[in-house]
Amino acid sequence: MNLSPLLIATIVVAVLVVLVAFWAIRTFNVLIRQRNQVRASWAQIDVQLKRRHDLVPNLVETVKGYAGHERATLDAVVAARAGAMAAGADPSVEHRAAAEGVLTQTLGRLFALAEAYPDLKANQNFLALQNELANTEDKIAYARQFYNTAVQSLDNTAHSFPSLVVAGVTGIRPPAYFQASGAEQAPVQVRF
Template sequence: MSLSPLVIAIIVIAVIAVLVLFWAVRTFNVLIRQRNQVRASWAQIDVQLKRRHDLVPNLVETVKGYAGHERATLDAVVAARAGAMAAGASPSVEQRSAAEGMLTQSLGRLFALAEAYPDLKANQNFLHLQSELANTEDKIAYARQFYNTAVQTLDNTAHSFPSMFVASIAGIRPAGYFQASGAEQAPVQVRF
């Protein structure tokens, strides 16, 4: 029994349709996994930023005890922390990055201020807080790198042909990179 050309054509079209459907579902699942990885890695950044925000008031209080008349610097740190915490509610990675950059700048000025106060530089609480903050900054840098890698992977898949069609239909948009602001790119010079 031989198959008619019409039946063969229907079978070929059905096989192609099944393969395209399989590819589309697989691509959709890959995109969803990558989007979830971006979200999870952003959550890790958020945890570390909150930890930094929690350390700042203790650091400011310690410095106040030794350099209370340096009000402008202390107020700048407090204001930058408030701005960074307010930006935490923003869905924009760029706004969050800018606010965190301002906090980093003000913390750099705070640590530079310690140069003028030898008793402060020797204070164990200050040294402990400075060490904790440096450790947290390292964790933020690592989390930022992991997040940016996840964003790059998602963006590469979402912009590649032909998976860009599935990404468009699924509503998967490119994510923003969490970039270091100009202040974070240049290392803070603090000498003890």
């Protein structure tokens, strides 16, 4: 069997085309899985932030009974919660992180009020809400870390050669990392 050089070249080109197509499809599927992981991890952040937003009104109402004349702090917490909830509709990670940073800061001021009100520090509802909020803050921190890890994985794949070619052609871009705003970077000082 004598194959002509043209037939051999055609077979080689066809095999190369099939291999490149297989690689492109595989790379695209990896990028899609990583993008979906980023979306799922963002959804977990969203769940924890909503949980936090649901706890805040109960906490404010508990504090109102003991520190009703601390209206400015209570109003600031309510306004920060409203801002954070409004930012929930914004797809921008940076805007959402900033709004949540403001809420974190005002919650710190709210907990600092407890220093001036010993009865509030002993109130079981307040303590339960404080513990629940601390638990939620831990879950938010973990969800943020998981989200940033998923973004990093997608970012590494989307910017590595040769997969960056497939990412560029398909328009897959990693979103921004969820970074703490200036208000969140300093630890909140709460002393009981």
